[in-house]
Amino acid sequence: MLEGGEGAGKSTQARRLADWLAGRGTAALATREPGGAPGAERIRALLLDPAEPLTPLAQTLLHVAARVEHVAVTIRPALASGIWVVCDRFMDSTRVYQGVAQGVAPAAIEMLAGIVGIEPDLTLVLDLPVAVSRERSAARRAQLGEAADRYEAMDDATHARIRDGFLARAAAAPDRYAVIDASAGLDAVFAELCAAVAQRLG
Ligand code: T5A
Numbered sequence: 001m002l003e004g005g006e007g008a009g010k011s012t013q014a015r016r017l018a019d020w021l022a023g024r025g026t027a028a029l030a031t032r033e034p035g036g037a038p039g040a041e042r043i044r045a046l047l048l049d050p051a052e053p054l055t056p057l058a059q060t061l062l063h064v065a066a067r068v069e070h071v072a073v074t075i076r077p078a079l080a081s082g083i084w085v086v087c088d089r090f091m092d093s094t095r096v097y098q099g100v101a102q103g104v105a106p107a108a109i110e111m112l113a114g115i116v117g118i119e120p121d122l123t124l125v126l127d128l129p130v131a132v133s134r135e136r137s138a139a140r141r142a143q144l145g146e147a148a149d150r151y152e153a154m155d156d157a158t159h160a161r162i163r164d165g166f167l168a169r170a171a172a173a174p175d176r177y178a179v180i181d182a183s184a185g186l187d188a189v190f191a192e193l194c195a196a197v198a199q200r201l202g
Contacts, residue, residue, distance in 0.1 A: 007136030008126035032088035037073035040066035056102035100165035126182035
């Protein structure tokens, strides 16, 4: 899984990583959350809409509903066929965005994680200072003519807590996480990701 703050390069690198794995003879699928299955993509639209007020707990339940659908429709069938899954965000995003940043009780989130029933073999945290993350997101939005979504609209202090939340999770389980400096250029970040995957997963 690829995790981290906004604009860290997760979507770009997930696609590259899946292609790289395929080039080495390992069939791989790049997918994303919230989304990755038709029903989950519809839930995504509601979750990202800043005009639709949603309590943190409602966001949590919707993210998990989208994830359950994504796991059932996309992830489990791929894994059952021997296809590796490279996912842009997963349960840690709920733990950090809804738990650490918005105060949803960890016990409630872990109960829901149990219902999702699957955790990644390896999580790559793309780490980026908040200011750089803001610049990249703003540039991408300007390019696409999009407005800030619910999460991009959160203030810098909240995004700093999100960054710290991912780093804390990585520090607590170094065997299942690798932290990648995402402030480097695209190719340098990609090289670091590939090295981490090769070293950890063979
Ligand atoms: N969320 C999600 C929760 O709150 N709880 C949850 O449980 C889950 C699953 C999803 C939002 O939902 C929240 C978190 C998110 O806020 P999203 O649009 O999918 O919304 O948000 P992100 O995952 O953050 O996606 P982004 O597209 O914003 O960021 P990425 O995927 O990290 O970055 P990417 O690849 O799109 O790149 C962004 C821009 O930066 C450039 C790219 O070209 C692009 O323009 N870029 C670089 N430029 C220079 N150097 C590099 N190394 C670069 N890497 C990328």
